[in-house]
Amino acid sequence: MTALPEGVWRDVVGQPEAVAELQHAVASPASMTHAWLFTGPPGSGRSVAARAFAAALQCPDGGDGTCHACRTVLACTHADVRLVVPEGLSIGVKEMRTVIGLAGRAPSQGRFQVVVVEDADRMTEQAANALLKMLEEPPPRTVFLLCAPSLHPDDVSVTIRSRCRVVSLRTPPAAAISEVLVRRDGVEPVLAQWSAAASGGHIGRARRLARDEDARAARKAVLDVPLALSSLGACLRAADDLVGTAAAESAAASGALDAAETEAVKASLGVGARGPGVAAASRGAGQLKELEKQQKSRATRIGRDTLDRALVDLAAFYRDALVIATVRGDLARVRHLNHPDRSADALELARRVGAEGALRRIDAVLAARTALEQAVKPQIAIEAMCVALRLPA
């Protein structure tokens, strides 16, 4: 193995080429440019890489990871680094204009004004247009760092893409993920290896699997689905479970956030014991309504993400079955499995459905993902999927 990166680069795991390129840009101002686009599959560390780069740009030592600049950037409290993150389903034009307004100023203490747009693929069209104007005439010391899953025009418009230098991250290898889990999060090495292997190269997911027993149980429940689909009734029940779990997760995750936010807004408006004046009450009602809207959109997103994760796991599992079927069940000839801990089940699945059946089922899972993107009701999309995944008699 090559030497591990140092300083702020330490947590950008499994990306030696990208790190080298970014370090070079920091070290030689000639190769610096004002707009960067980080692409890579979800969980590959786009945001982490972008933040590390932001820190290195502000740091007098190119990202030693210990100075005040580095620490405040990584803690998201640096005055000249702005993060744009979607709270609900999208990044709106209002949010974008605010940030752009601030980003146009000269840096107050750092060397640059840095704007990090995580999930740039979630910008609305108007927000993207507002950003594009800025990219066309960039202020001299402002740097934009955008993150998106891919260069596909659905993710980033061609015009924005053409103004950016692209840094593409790859799926980090399991060994690198497991190393960071042990080093940074103090996870047991055996558990770290298992989680890294089961995560499909998604660092955040590996971390959750390692630290959260519920996440492991949820993954197991999902991977138990394919071999349980022996009747129409079983398919409908499995669909209920998948949708129900997503709804429950969304309720649990957003419930905790919602209550605190609502209280905070109420407190800031002085609603409570005394009661506000009429004007304050109506202004407050407006603010609360807006907040409610955002919370709803976030809950929808959490539910969708949960369901999407289940679908990704399922598709990967059928891929395992496909691989096994194509080598006629000879596990010794299989080099890589997405869910290595479930190889026995994947073998059984391969036996039951065959290569062609596995392929058809992968398509069914992907069709369900597409349907969810098209706003088909989750229950309807997942039921249709489970029925299409039903085992042959």
Place this chain on the structure above:
Amino acid sequence: MPQTAPAPPPLSRLRLVVGEEELLRARAVAEVRAAVRQLDPDSEEHELAAAGLPVGDLADVLAPSLFGGHRLVVVTGVHEAAGALVDSLLSYATDPDPGLTLVLVHAGGKRNEALLQAFRKAGAAEDTCAKLTSAGDRMGFVRNEVRRVGGRITADAAGALLDAVGNDLRALSAAASQLVSDFGGSIDADAVARFHRGQAEVTGFTVAERVLVGDSAGSVEMLRWALDRGVPHVLVADALADGVRTAARVASVGTSNVGDLARQLKMPPWKVKKAQAQARGWSIPALQQAVGVVAELNADVKGVAASADYALERAVRRIVELRATSGAGRGGRR
């Protein structure tokens, strides 16, 4: 209506409008307002919501008026009134202004009950707007509604209307006045049946029902009818998905015992029976394919298809077709 005591005269100085039934509360307040206007066409009127109401705002409207004339102050949602507001209402009640009618509207329940008690002690007149819980009460309500708009309804017709419309008072009230305007003064069971058919025709569920029982001409006709009357595409698509799902559930469980099914599927028995009727004639493989059709339709009506009208009609035909060809496979594997 269930009220046994005659309604109190509307102009008393202190009034309470209390109970869970929103429609009845709104009406009670409207009656008071009408009485005030009759007494004094230039009356001064205020309506304030108790939640978050500053005591000063209340004091302003209750303060003696320089202009004479009768005044009306309605405070809504007093169950949500804060302590200070309650105190100031209580102190007003000890010496109410004879030229002012103060109406407190309370949605029932225990909150701020002491305030109600004190008003009652101070001689406040009261309109009770409790939920109509018994069938007899609702029957009386329907009769009364028909009478209000100048009609009469037979007992079996009122019963049929309750069966058809359900227990929501606003819906019942709307149906009553629609009936009188459609069928004139006297309403019998036959009129209600015709009226109900006319209503039902425009819901997605009736389309779904026709589709599931395999009525190919009827289902398309009903679909067009529904769309003509502006039933949203999405609602029809959802109703179809729901119908297919329910039939699939009933068909996939290895029993036809209504009680068992109701328990296992967590559905009320009437829904089970209806679903059983709709599941008849379907094979499991055909139902599975129908599940796929309704999922595709759902995407279509959400913008994937160029024409949602066409997508719906095609889905309806496909599902009817699936059922027609599934006869051979009846009782197929579950």
